[in-house]
Amino acid sequence: xxxxxxxxxxxxxxxxxxxxxxxxxxxxxxxxxxxxxxxxxxxxxxxxxxxxxxxxxxxxxxxxxxxxxxxxxxxxxxxxxxxxxxxxxxxxxxxxxxxxxxxxxxxxxxxxxxxxxxxxxxxxxxxxxxxxxxxxxxxxxxxxxxxxxxxxxxxxxxxxxxxxxxxxxxxxxxxxxxxxxxxxxxxxxxxxxxxxxxxxxxx
Numbered sequence: 001x002x003x004x005x006x007x008x009x010x011x012x013x014x015x016x017x018x019x020x021x022x023x024x025x026x027x028x029x030x031x032x033x034x035x036x037x038x039x040x041x042x043x044x045x046x047x048x049x050x051x052x053x054x055x056x057x058x059x060x061x062x063x064x065x066x067x068x069x070x071x072x073x074x075x076x077x078x079x080x081x082x083x084x085x086x087x088x089x090x091x092x093x094x095x096x097x098x099x100x101x102x103x104x105x106x107x108x109x110x111x112x113x114x115x116x117x118x119x120x121x122x123x124x125x126x127x128x129x130x131x132x133x134x135x136x137x138x139x140x141x142x143x144x145x146x147x148x149x150x151x152x153x154x155x156x157x158x159x160x161x162x163x164x165x166x167x168x169x170x171x172x173x174x175x176x177x178x179x180x181x182x183x184x185x186x187x188x189x190x191x192x193x194x195x196x197x198x199x200x201x202x203x
Contacts, residue, residue, distance in 0.1 A: 007064035013042035065117035
């Protein structure tokens with residue numbers, strides 16, 4: 001399968017390495033968001049900006065978590081990568097353009113929206129519902145029936161209690177332990193997680 005990685009980010013190099021190891025993928029190169037000027041990235045060609053996609057009409061796309069240009073073209077060519085060292089339980093549903101790295105677990109009847117990005121060791125337990133373009137960094141642990149709104153960022157090694165709802169556009173700090181619902185657009189840190197206010201101090 002011919003594939004293209006959308007965006008320039010170190011995790012793209014890691015994804016490229018896994019694609020080569022797993023086999024069955026022919027990585028054509030990267031598409032830049034517009035600001036990058038180099039010709040190659042990690043030994044792979046930068047094919048150009050959005051306009052270059054027209055040259056590869058049959059290639060499928062992996063959008064990185066840093067890619068913010070999805071509104072400029074459809075998702076018809078988005079495809080998901082689930083590392084074979086991860087486990088997806090029966091009944092789980094994975095949207096388009098999801099990238100699931102090594103040693104992740106996705107539990108029974110969990111639902112992932114389009115463009116979810118999960119780094120290694122992430123645990124998404126049963127009946128979790130994850131919105132579009134959510135980023136789950138390394139070793140995040142979500143207990144059962146957690147809901148996370150679109151575009152939220154869940155920091156490394158954070159833990160979320162069962163039945164918790166995290167809104168859209170939220171940020172959960174590294175190592176946070178979330179035991180209460182988090183409203184849209186809120187940043188929380190610490191154990192137990194608490195709101196991080198504009199004066200840069202925990203409240």
